[in-house]
Amino acid sequence: MxxxxxxxxxxxxxxxxxxxxxxxxxxxxxxxxxxxxxxxxxxxxxxxxxxxxxxxxxxxxxxxxxxxxxxxxxxxxxxxxxxxxxxxxxxxxxxxxxxxxxxxxxxxxxxxxxxxxxxxxxxxxxxDKGLAEKLCEDRKAMAAKVEKDSAFVVEEARKVE
Missing domain, CATH: 3.40.50.1970 (Rossmann fold)
Structure with missing residues (x-):
């Protein structure tokens, strides 16, 4: 189906x-x-x-x-x-x-x-509650990646002379 x-x-x-x-x-x-x-x-x-x-x-x-x-x-x-x-x-x-x-x-x-x-x-x-939960988890993972990327960029910017 x-x-x-x-x-x-x-x-x-x-x-x-x-x-x-x-x-x-x-x-x-x-x-x-x-x-x-x-x-x-x-x-x-x-x-x-x-x-x-x-x-x-x-x-x-x-x-x-x-x-x-x-x-x-x-x-x-x-x-x-x-x-x-x-x-x-x-x-x-x-x-x-x-x-x-x-x-x-x-x-x-x-x-x-x-x-x-x-x-x-x-x-x-x-x-479908199962699909809704998977979507929420994926959104959380996307947000975590943005936070990680931001931290990386901030750290790299501090290295620029």
Missing amino acids: AKVFIIMGSKSDFPIAQKAISVLNKYGVAYDIAVASAHRTPKRVEDLVSGSDADVFISIAGLSAALPGVIASFTTKPVIGVPASGSLNYDALLSIVQMPPGIPVAAVGMDRGDNAATLAVEMLALS
């Missing part, structure tokens, strides 16, 4: 999906993955979304980046759009964030499959 479904607009988006997969694996979150095009295979997109038991969808798309919005049109479950960088970077980003009223799509930064997966885990953690 997949909790997250990653749908890419093309095979070339797989390096971005790998970032998401790494995060999902870290938290032990099950996922499915597929390639489907909003323009070339709209029926496939509909069938994948309608037939899925996923709780959250991650959609990776570039250029016109219609895929996240099309996925959102077939479900009331959360959809997270990841704009893929390319020759026209802002087109994908703007397409994902400009959804019509009633069909929202969350958006993360360019190529940030890792942040999309983290956001998906946060959504799942609303009803």
